[in-house]
Amino acid sequence: MDQEKRFLREAVGLARRNIETGGRPFGAVAVRNGEVIAEGVNQMLETGDPTSHAEMNALRLAAKRLGSARLDGVAIYASGQPCPMCLAAMRMAGITEIAYAHSNADAEPYGLSTAAIYAELAKPLGEQSMRFRHVPVGDTADPGLYAEWQQRQKKG
Numbered sequence: 001m002d003q004e005k006r007f008l009r010e011a012v013g014l015a016r017r018n019i020e021t022g023g024r025p026f027g028a029v030a031v032r033n034g035e036v037i038a039e040g041v042n043q044m045l046e047t048g049d050p051t052s053h054a055e056m057n058a059l060r061l062a063a064k065r066l067g068s069a070r071l072d073g074v075a076i077y078a079s080g081q082p083c084p085m086c087l088a089a090m091r092m093a094g095i096t097e098i099a100y101a102h103s104n105a106d107a108e109p110y111g112l113s114t115a116a117i118y119a120e121l122a123k124p125l126g127e128q129s130m131r132f133r134h135v136p137v138g139d140t141a142d143p144g145l146y147a148e149w150q151q152r153q154k155k156g
């Protein structure tokens, strides 16, 4: 069997086992050098954590195991099409390869699609339904939050 499909079937298997324990139907595996280094399932319901998606949990565990927040060279195989939050988290961690077994179109009839959020996020910020504003509070005389951080970095 093709390796990619094997990882995807593993992710779907995790999703199935998660259903059996009352969870949502999502699983993911993180792979590096052809080896699964971390797994994750959706744990939103049991933890009450809205970010506890399968991919986020696989990312957290992979980062912990590798001892780095950078996950360059890691691929994620997910049972379902990653939502925009997970997509952004994977992107920010340096992941360059993602594959998923079930699309948003597959998920739509079950209320599990995030296509509407993808569409919303594709609009210019000012046209989105969420209020998202830049409200500066800083005194222009002070060096600023980021400059402070940069100075601290230089001191070591």
Ligand SMILES: [Zn+2]
Binding pocket: 053, 054, 055, 056, 082, 083, 084, 085, 086, 087
């Ligand atoms: Zn997600």
